[in-house]
Amino acid sequence: MTMTRNDVKVGDSRTEVLTEDLSRTQIVQYAGASGDYNPLHSDEVFVKEVAGYPTVFAHGMLTMGMTGRLLTDWFGAGNLVSYGVRFSKQVWPGDRLEATGTIEAIRTEEGVTLADVVVSTKNQDGDEVLSGRATARLT
Amino acid sequence: MAIRFPVEAGHIMLFARAIGDPNPAYQADADEVVAPPTFVQASAQFDPDYPLRPKIGASWFGSGRNATGARGGGGGGGAGGGNAGTLHAEQHYEYHRPLTAGTVLTAETRPGESWEKQGRRGGKLIFSETITEYRDQDGNLVVTSRGVGVRTEKTVEQE
Numbered sequence: 001m002t003m004t005r006n007d008v009k010v011g012d013s014r015t016e017v018l019t020e021d022l023s024r025t026q027i028v029q030y031a032g033a034s035g036d037y038n039p040l041h042s043d044e045v046f047v048k049e050v051a052g053y054p055t056v057f058a059h060g061m062l063t064m065g066m067t068g069r070l071l072t073d074w075f076g077a078g079n080l081v082s083y084g085v086r087f088s089k090q091v092w093p094g095d096r097l098e099a100t101g102t103i104e105a106i107r108t109e110e111g112v113t114l115a116d117v118v119v120s121t122k123n124q125d126g127d128e129v130l131s132g133r134a135t136a137r138l139t
Numbered sequence: 140m141a142i143r144f145p146v147e148a149g150h151i152m153l154f155a156r157a158i159g160d161p162n163p164a165y166q167a168d169a170d171e172v173v174a175p176p177t178f179v180q181a182s183a184q185f186d187p188d189y190p191l192r193p194k195i196g197a198s199w200f201g202s203g204r205n206a207t208g209a210r211g212g213g214g215g216g217g218a219g220g221g222n223a224g225t226l227h228a229e230q231h232y233e234y235h236r237p238l239t240a241g242t243v244l245t246a247e248t249r250p251g252e253s254w255e256k257q258g259r260r261g262g263k264l265i266f267s268e269t270i271t272e273y274r275d276q277d278g279n280l281v282v283t284s285r286g287v288g289v290r291t292e293k294t295v296e297q298e
Contacts, residue, residue, distance in 0.1 A: 029156065033150070034157070034184075035182075035183035036192075037193060065177040068176040071176065083176050
């Protein structure tokens with residue numbers, strides 16, 4: 001699936017709920033798939049007694065991966081040219097995450113039409129946990 | 140050091156499940172299994188020295204009999220991701236060509252820039268960049284990754 005130049009316009013926006021209630025098990029699942037077994041993300045004893053956090057928290061890359069779904073659902077898997085984010089706040093078990101993307105420009109570069117998208121993922125309190133940008137190829 | 144990273148359909152499917160993405164293009168039985176945008180992060184699985192994975196027979200800094208198995212606490216290192224004292228601040232990817240199952244990537248990592256900033260609640264924040272280039276069997280650049288890790292002088296304060 002790809003979007004064509006005529007399917008989108010500057011200012012178009014899309015929102016997706018990434019998780020209603022992030023589970024510790026999903027964080028463990030991400031550790032297993034990605035290979036990042038940092039105990040900060042799965043080991044309650046280590047996290048509380050050694051690292052000094054209230055509980056485990058999600059890998060930033062889990063939030064970036066979940067947010068990527070907004071982009072690939074919109075523009076199709078394999079159609080991104082770039083995707084970059086900043087992690088602004090930790091994501092905790094129980095968080096509800098919602099991602100929003102907005103097209104801020106459509107341009108043509110070497111014959112390829114590209115959409116520049118601003119992305120933002122917020123938790124249930126409206127706090128931004130991730131902000132970034134992506135560029136997707138249109139046909 | 141270069142890491143050989145075979146991109147496998149089953150691994151993509153497990154990764155897609157972990158990020159909660161049911162896209163049919165990520166299923167192991169798809170005609171062409173496409174890698175999700177952040178999939179190359181899983182190259183950690185193929186790094187023999189990756190510090191954030193327990194090694195067979197070696198002590199591990201997570202809890203076991205004690206709250207930490209590390210002598211002196213903490214431990215690990217980590218590229219872009221970080222250890223207990225390093226957090227992932229930013230991650231950027233450039234995609235040069237599509238990545239599908241069957242590709243065998245070679246990942247080569249180098250340090251980028253590093254800089255310091257004063258934290259909001261005092262304490263120095265030390266940022267460091269890690270750049271990884273992923274190339275296919277023919278030497279074509281597939282993905283460029285730029286991670287930024289931040290090391291704090293103390294545990295990040297909660298808001």
